[in-house]
Amino acid sequence: MAEGEATQERKKRKTATEAASRISSMVKAAIGGTVKAKQEGKKLAYTFICCSYDEIIRAMDIVPVWTENYAGICAVKRDVNRFLERAESLGFSRSLCTYALCGLGFDHMREELGEMPPNPPWGGQARPDVMLSSGQILCDPRNKWYQAAQQFMPDVPIYNVGLPWPLYEDDIELAEVTDYYIKYIIRELRGLVGFLEEQMGRKMDYDRLSELVALSERTWDLMWETYELRRAVPTPMDTGDAMNTMVPEAFMMGTQEAYDFYLDLNKELKEKIARKEGVVENEKYRLLWGGGLPSWFALTDFNYFNSKGAVFPVETTYRLIEPMVRLGIPDTNDPIERLAWRWFKYWTYWYDKARKRPGSEPDVERLIQYIEDYQIDGIVMHEAFSCRTWHLGLIWQLNQLKKIYRPIPILHLGRKMARETPSLILESDIVDMSSYSEPETRSKIDAFIETLESVKSHQTA
Amino acid sequence: MAEETQKGLSEVERLYRDYGVRTRELKNQGERIIAYFCAFVPLEIIAAAGFVPLRIRGDVNEPITKGDVELETIACPYVRSSFDVALKGRYGFCDGLILPHSCDSIARTYSVWRYVLGFPYSHFVNLPHTANSSSMEFFKEEIKMFKKSLERFAKKEISDGDLARYITLYNENRKKVKALYELRKQDPPLISGSEMTKILVAGLSLPVQEANDLFDQLLEEIKKREATKKKLPRVMIVGSTVDNHDFISLVEESGASVVVDSLCIGTREFWPETQLTADPLDGIVDRYLGRINCPRTYIERKKGDTYQDDLERRFGDIGMFVRDYNVDGVVLYMYKYCDPFGFEIPARKAYVDSLNVPVLYLEDEYLSGTTGRLRTRIQAFLEMIE
Numbered sequence: 057m058a059e060g061e062a063t064q065e066r067k068k069r070k071t072a073t074e075a076a077s078r079i080s081s082m083v084k085a086a087i088g089g090t091v092k093a094k095q096e097g098k099k100l101a102y103t104f105i106c107c108s109y110d111e112i113i114r115a116m117d118i119v120p121v122w123t124e125n126y127a128g129i130c131a132v133k134r135d136v137n138r139f140l141e142r143a144e145s146l147g148f149s150r151s152l153c154t155y156a157l158c159g160l161g162f163d164h165m166r167e168e169l170g171e172m173p174p175n176p177p178w179g180g181q182a183r184p185d186v187m188l189s190s191g192q193i194l195c196d197p198r199n200k201w202y203q204a205a206q207q208f209m210p211d212v213p214i215y216n217v218g219l220p221w222p223l224y225e226d227d228i229e230l231a232e233v234t235d236y237y238i239k240y241i242i243r244e245l246r247g248l249v250g251f252l253e254e255q256m257g258r259k260m261d262y263d264r265l266s267e268l269v270a271l272s273e274r275t276w277d278l279m280w281e282t283y284e285l286r287r288a289v290p291t292p293m294d295t296g297d298a299m300n301t302m303v304p305e306a307f308m309m310g311t312q313e314a315y316d317f318y319l320d321l322n323k324e325l326k327e328k329i330a331r332k333e334g335v336v337e338n339e340k341y342r343l344l345w346g347g348g349l350p351s352w353f354a355l356t357d358f359n360y361f362n363s364k365g366a367v368f369p370v371e372t373t374y375r376l377i378e379p380m381v382r383l384g385i386p387d388t389n390d391p392i393e394r395l396a397w398r399w400f401k402y403w404t405y406w407y408d409k410a411r412k413r414p415g416s417e418p419d420v421e422r423l424i425q426y427i428e429d430y431q432i433d434g435i436v437m438h439e440a441f442s443c444r445t446w447h448l449g450l451i452w453q454l455n456q457l458k459k460i461y462r463p464i465p466i467l468h469l470g471r472k473m474a475r476e477t478p479s480l481i482l483e484s485d486i487v488d489m490s491s492y493s494e495p496e497t498r499s500k501i502d503a504f505i506e507t508l509e510s511v512k513s514h515q516t517a
Numbered sequence: 518m519a520e521e522t523q524k525g526l527s528e529v530e531r532l533y534r535d536y537g538v539r540t541r542e543l544k545n546q547g548e549r550i551i552a553y554f555c556a557f558v559p560l561e562i563i564a565a566a567g568f569v570p571l572r573i574r575g576d577v578n579e580p581i582t583k584g585d586v587e588l589e590t591i592a593c594p595y596v597r598s599s600f601d602v603a604l605k606g607r608y609g610f611c612d613g614l615i616l617p618h619s620c621d622s623i624a625r626t627y628s629v630w631r632y633v634l635g636f637p638y639s640h641f642v643n644l645p646h647t648a649n650s651s652s653m654e655f656f657k658e659e660i661k662m663f664k665k666s667l668e669r670f671a672k673k674e675i676s677d678g679d680l681a682r683y684i685t686l687y688n689e690n691r692k693k694v695k696a697l698y699e700l701r702k703q704d705p706p707l708i709s710g711s712e713m714t715k716i717l718v719a720g721l722s723l724p725v726q727e728a729n730d731l732f733d734q735l736l737e738e739i740k741k742r743e744a745t746k747k748k749l750p751r752v753m754i755v756g757s758t759v760d761n762h763d764f765i766s767l768v769e770e771s772g773a774s775v776v777v778d779s780l781c782i783g784t785r786e787f788w789p790e791t792q793l794t795a796d797p798l799d800g801i802v803d804r805y806l807g808r809i810n811c812p813r814t815y816i817e818r819k820k821g822d823t824y825q826d827d828l829e830r831r832f833g834d835i836g837m838f839v840r841d842y843n844v845d846g847v848v849l850y851m852y853k854y855c856d857p858f859g860f861e862i863p864a865r866k867a868y869v870d871s872l873n874v875p876v877l878y879l880e881d882e883y884l885s886g887t888t889g890r891l892r893t894r895i896q897a898f899l900e901m902i903e
Contacts, residue, residue: 147863149880151853156860191646191815196621199646199815200860207864210824216647216815218655220618223627223641227666236658243651417628441591444854448589448625455587456632 069296069355072335073328075321076297082317083303087126087178093119094182099256102184102205102212104198105306106376108219108241108399109188109248111272111391114310115265116252118186122307123201126181127158131352131487133177139165140488148204153197154442154487160205167208183209186255188248189216193223195445215251218244221403224418230407234400241396249392262391268310269391273398275315276377279305282322286369287430290334292325295345295368296358297335302374340365341433341508344426347372347419347450348438351484351492360498361436364505370430372422373446378405415460419453424461427477434508435479440486454479478511480504525734526712532719533762539723540571541610549612549671552636554599555758556786556809557617557644559801561687562664564725565679566671572721572782573608574760575599577885587633593622593854594883595758600626603634613638613670618645619813620857638670647815648807657802664798680797686725687791693732694720694787697739701776702842704751705744710775711762717782718760750902751843755779755835755865756850757811757858763885764850771895777842779835785810788834810834812857825871831861832868839872846902848895849878875902 071077094100101118103109105125113120130136136154139161144150146164148157162181165173172180187202187209202214219241222233249260286293293301301321304314328334343361345368351357361368383401388394406418406425413421426432435454439447457477482500485491532539540550551568553560563570575598584601592600608614614636618624624641631639643659645652668674697716700707716735720728752773754765758781765775778784789808792800806814810831818827829836838844847869851858862878869876877898879891 147866147878149851149853149855149859149862151880152856152859189815193618193624193643194621196813196856197860200812200857203815204860204864206818206824206827207867210827214818216817218645218647218649218652220643220645220655222643223624225640225666227638227640227669228662233658233662236655240645240651240655243654247649247651415632417632419628439589439591444591444593444621444625444856448592448622449629451589452587452626452629452633456628 070359071297071300073293073297073301073321073324075317075324076293076300078317079300079303082313083125083129083307084178086307087129087181090119090121091172091179091182099185100182101252102187102202104188104190104195107188107190107192107198107217108395109217109245111265111268111310111395112245112248112252112260113188115261115268116249116256116258118252118256120307121182121184123159123181124155125307126162126177127155127487128352130158130162130177131489132355134353134489135175135177136353136487136489138173150488152442153201153445154485156197156201156204157442158487159201163205164208184212186252187212187214189214191216191218191220193220197445213251213255215248217248219399221400224407224410230404237400238393238396241399242393245392245395265391266389269394271312271315272309273380273394275305275309275318277379277381278315278318278322280377280379282318282325283370283375285322285325285329288329288369289342289431290332290336290339291342291367291369291430292328292334293321293369294335294358294362295371295373296355296362298345298368298371298374299350299355299358305377306374335367336362336365338365339367341367341505341512342431343368344423344430344432344435345371345373346423346426346435346437346479347453348447348482349373349440349443349486350438351440351482352487353489354484354492354494354497357482357497357501360501364501366434366505366508368436370426370432372419372426376402378402413460415456417453417456419449420456420460423453423457427461432477433512434504435477436482436504437479438482438484440484441491442485442488450481454481476511478504478507523738525731525738528731529712529716529719529735532722533715536574536718537571537607537610537722539727540569543569543724544610550610551613551615551638552603552608552611553615553617554623555617555619556781556811557619557805558615558642559660559663559805560725561680561683561791561797561801562660562667562675563615564683564686565675566664566667567673568612568667568671569724571608571611572718572760573599573603574718575883576602576607577761577763577883577888579605580884588626588629591854592626593620594852595760596622596626598883600630603630608634611636613640615640615642617642619811620855622854640666644806644814646813647817649817653802653806656806657798660798660802660805677797680801681793683725684791684793684797684800686729688793690720690725690729690732691787691790693729693736696736697732698777698784700736700739701774703744704774704843705748706751706774706776707742707744708739709769710752710754710778711766711769713775714759714762714765714782717787721782749774750845750899751776752899753777753779753835753838753842753844753847754783754850755847755869757781757852757855759783759850764881764888764891767888767892768848768895771892772899773846773895776844777838779810779838781811784834784838812861828864828868828871832865835865835869836872839869839874844874846875846877846898848898849876851878851880853880853882
C-alpha cells in the first residue's frame with residue numbers, strides 16, 4: 057500500500073438522513089459477504105450495476121461482485137494509487153476508465169500473490185467464477201474490461217450480454233424499432249441464463265426469478281415515490297445522500313433488504329417533511345446534479361455546497377428508475393420478457409416527451425422536467441476525465457437547454473427576459489485523485505454561488 | 518513523360534491536400550453528398566441510394582479551437598479534431614451525416630454532431646457489440662431500418678440490384694487496395710507507407726468508380742517503378758484510425774519502411790469483402806459486424822479454446838501480416854482516451870511477443886506537434902531491430 061494512504065482517508069461526509077448513514081456498513085457487509093461466500097464455496101460473478109440482469113444472477117444463487125463499486129470503495133478509502141499504478145505498469149493507459157484500471161490492477165496483484173493484496177479495502181475483491189460483460193450502447197469498458205482481465209484469469213469464462221437501446225432520431229418513431237430491439241434483448245438474456253445454467257450445473261428456477269423481478273419492480277416504485285418526496289421545500293435529502301442511497305438500487309435489486317431500505321427512507325423523509333427539516337437550515341439555492349458520476353474521494357464537496365445554503369433535491373446520476381406504471385410494459389408472465397421490456401422502456405422513457413419540443417432530446421428533456429418539478433435554481437455537472445460514457449455531451453446538453461428552454465419569463469428593468477438557469481461543470485475523476493484540487497474545486501463552487509446569488513437578486517428586483 | 522508516370526500520384530496528392538475537393542465539385546454539379554464516420558457505415562447502401570459517401574477526417578495540423586466550446590476534451594482526440602474541423606465548415610456542403618456505434622466517443626457525441634452542425638439528414642447505425650447469431654439477426658433489422666431511413670431522405674427506393682452493383686464495385690475497390698499492398702511485399706517495397714495512406718485517404722473522398730479508376734492508374738504507375746531504395750527495417754503499424762501520413766512519415770523518416778498495417782484507414786477496413794448473397798443485406802451484415810476486426814466488436818472465446826487460441830482468434834490478422842510482409846517490428850500506436858483499443862494493449866503486446874517480433878507501444882494525441890516527440894523512441898526501437 058500505500059500504508060500511508062489509509063491515513064489520508066478523509067473525514068466522513070456528513071449525511072442528512074439516518075438511512076444514508078447506514079449505507080457504508082451495508083456495503084462493507086456486502087463486500088465482506090462476497091469474500092466469505094467464496095470461502096464457503098459459493099459461485100461468484102463479476103458484473104456491472106444497472107444491467108437488467110441482477111435478478112437472473114440472484115435467482116441462480118450466484119453472488120454478484122460489482123467491480124465498478126469496488127473501485128469506488130477504493131477511492132472513498134483513498135487507496136487506489138497502487139492499483140492504478142499496477143495497471144499502468146501492465147501497459148494500460150492512465151487515460152482509460154479508472155474504475156476498470158483500479159479493478160485490473162487489483163486483480164493482477166491478487167492473481168500474482170495468490171491471495172488478497174495486503175490490507176485491501178474492506179476485505180478485498182474475491183476471485184470470480186464467471187464474468188458477465190455488458191455490450192450496451194454506451195460504456196466501452198463494460199465491453200472490454202473482463203476480456204482484458206482474462207489475460208491473468210484465463211480460466212474464468214465470460215458471457216457478454218448485448219443490451220442495446222436505440223438512440224433518439226427525428227425521423228424514426230420508436231414503434232418502428234421496438235420489436236426487434238425487444239426480441240434481441242430477450243434472446244441475449246435467455247443466452248445468459250443458458251450460460252449460467254451450464255457453468256453452475258443447475259437449472260434456473262423461473263418461479264423464483266418471477267418473484268425477484270416482481271420484488272424489484274415494487275422496489276423501483278417505492279424508490280421513485282421516495283425520491284419524489286425530495287420535491288419538498290426545504291428538501292429533506294440531497295444528492296450527497298443519494299450517492300449513498302443508490303446502493304440498494306444499484307447493488308441489491310431483487311432483495312428484500314433493498315425494498316426495506318427504501319421503506320425506511322420513505323418514512324424518514326416523510327417525518328422530516330412534517331417537521332419541515334431540511335438538509336440545511338436556511339435553504340437558499342436548489343440545484344440539479346445534472347450529469348456525471350461523482351468524485352468518490354471528494355464527496356464532502358456536497359457538504360461544502362450545503363454550507364453555502366445550496367442543496368440538490370434531485371440528480372440524474374443513478375436515478376435509473378421510473379414508476380412501472382408509466383413505463384407501459386405489455387402484459388407478460390415471462391420474467392425474462394419483463395426484464396427486457398423494463399430495460400428498453402426505461403432507456404427510451406423520455407423519447408416521446410422530447411419529440412414534442414423542437415430541438416429537444418431525451419437527456420435535455422429530463423433536465424427540463426427536473427428543473428420544473430424540483431424548482432431548480434441552477435445545474436451542476438461533473439466531468440470525470442476517464443469516463444466518456446457519462447461525461448461526453450454534458451456541455452452540449454447545457455447549451456441546448458439554453459437554446460430551447462424558456463421556462464419562466466420575468467420582467468427585469470421593464471424588459472421581458474427569460475429566466476437563466478446558471479450551470480457549473482466541475483472537472484476531476486471518479487477515482488483518480490491526481491486529477492482533483494480541493495481549493496480549485498471550492499473556488500469554482502464559490503464563484504457559482506455568487507452567480508446564483510446575483511440571479512436571485514435580479515429576480516427579486 | 519515523368520509527368521505521365523506520376524499522374525495518378527499527383528492526383529492523390531491533390532485529393533489528399535485539399536480533402537473533399539472532388540465531392541465539392543460533384544456537389545456543384547448537383548450530386549448529393551453524405552458524410553460518414555469510421556469503418557462501420559455500410560457504404561454500399563449510401564451509394565445505392567444515389568449519394569456520394571465522404572469519409573470524415575480530422576486534421577492533425579489544425580489546433581482544436583472551436584470544438585471545445587461544444588465538446589468535452591475527454592473525447593478521443595481523433596473525434597475531437599474531426600468535430601472541430603467540421604464545426605469550422607469543412608463538411609458544411611454535405612447533405613447528411615451518418616455515425617455508427619463504434620465507440621463511446623462517437624455514440625455519445627451523436628447528438629452534438631447532428632444538432633450543432635445541422636445537417637439536413639442524420640442517422641446513427643447501431644451495431645451491437647457482439648457478433649453471435651442473435652446479434653446478426655438484430656443488426657440485419659437495424660440495417661433495414663437504416664436503408665428505410667435513407668430511402669425516405671433520398672425519396673428513392675434502393676433495389677437489390679442497386680445494392681448488388683455497389684457491393685461488386687466496393688469489392689473491386691478492396692481488391693485493388695490489396696493489389697497495391699502486394700507491391701509492399703518486396704524488399705525494399707515499391708510504395709511507401711505514407712504514400713499508401715495518402716492513396717487510401719484520397720480514395721475515400723471519391724465515388725467508388727472514380728476511386729477504382731484512380732487505383733488502376735496507380736497500380737500501373739507504381740509497378741513501373743524501380744526499387745532503388747536501401748533496405749530498411751520493415752515495420753507494421755497497429756492501431757485505431759490513422760487518416761493522415763504524418764505519423765507514418767515520422768516512422769519512415771526515422772529509418773524504416775512501413776510495409777503493412779492493422780489500421781483504419783488500412784487493412785482493417787479494406788481486407789474484408791462483402792459477400793454477394795441472395796439478399797444483399799445479409800452480406801452487408803456479415804461484413805460490417807462479423808468481418809471488420811475492431812476491438813469494439815467483442816470476439817467470443819470458443820468453448821475449449823486456450824487463452825492463446827483466443828489471442829489468435831482476436832489478433833491472428835497481425836500474425837498473418839507479420840508473416841506475409843516479412844515484418845521486423847510492430848508499432849502499437851494508440852490515441853489517448855481510446856477505451857476499445859486501450860484495454861487490449863497488454864494482450865496485443867503479449868500476442869506480438871509470442872510471434873517473436875519486437876514491439877513498441879506509443880500513445881499519442883492526434884496532433885502533429887505531439888507526434889514529433891515520439892521520434893526518439895521510434896529511432897531507439899529501429900536501432901534495436903537493426
